[in-house]
Amino acid sequence: MTTLLLAAHDGVALKDATLKALTAALAIGDDIHVLVAGNGVAGAAAEAARLKGVSRVLTAEAAALEHGLAEPLADLIVALAPSYSAVLAPSTSTFKNALPRAAALLDVMQISDITAVLAPDTFERPTYAGNALLTVRSADPIKLITVRTASFRATPAEERAPASIETIAVPADPGLSTFVGDVFSATDRPELTSARVVVSGGRALGSEEQFQALLLPLADKLGAAVGASRAAVDAGYAPNDWQVGQTGKAVSPELYLAVGISGAIQHLAGMKDAKVIVAINKDAEAPIFQVADYGLVGDLFELVPELTKALG
Known part of the structure; x- marks a missing residue:
């Protein structure tokens, strides 16, 4: 059972949320492929290649993917998803935008914000502001899942031979949205x-x-x-x-x-x-x-x- 993990990164390095989502992915199966999508992602891809359980790293580079717009990212997920039993991503704003769109295009259920993996097809997720927990079992051939990273410990990189890194084709930009700009609040404090x-x-x-x-x-x-x-x-x-x-x-x-x-x-x-x-x-x-x-x-x-x- 092969799982595709979508990496949160800044191009140079993976974000901690990716390492926590990897822990959830490993609970589903021990064969993990990692997708690093963006523009100029060599550093993050090299880091992903040394993570536990990762057998393959896919890099998708295009100007349309640089800023995490939902439409081109969802189209990329839809193109790759049929080769996997599950597609996981940390519950960041980028993936909470893209995965529901991909799920609709694939006509499968979106499983959001899981806090535990009970079986490869069964997950726990909170509802009613965390006052109740749902056990969700999915019979979909492809499971699209976002991971509540606060509920998982990070899986660190290993001293191992790196997994293969492959560049994949990117679907044409649907042109449904346009990146305008970023406004950041600068701080020296931790994220x-x-x-x-x-x-x-x-x-x-x-x-x-x-x-x-x-x-x-x-x-x-x-x-x-x-x-x-x-x-x-x-x-x-x-x-x-x-x-x-x-x-x-x-x-x-x-x-x-x-x-x-x-x-x-x-x-x-x-x-x-x-x-x-x-x-x-x-x-x-x-x-x-x-x-x-x-x-x-x-x-x-x-x-x-x-x-x-x-x-x-």
């Missing part, structure tokens, strides 16, 4: 979805100024990424790409520090896979304390500066 430590703030911080004044020094001391609840983002305290939750990003750090976050279901869905959860909230009855490993009940405007000072 939110792969950080070992995440410090998140909620609406209780009161303003954008207080959010930054309290949380950023603490995050700097811990070498942490910064996150936020949806309420804090909606209030303008933090940018959208910091949002953690069902409609934001799912994280699974070693330490998650929730400051002034009540613990709404929507937020818990994005961070409950953290190994250790620490909550700071003045409301002792806040739902966040039900999932927290450690809790501090008190005024965050006093406790956070004290914690930051104690860290030296």
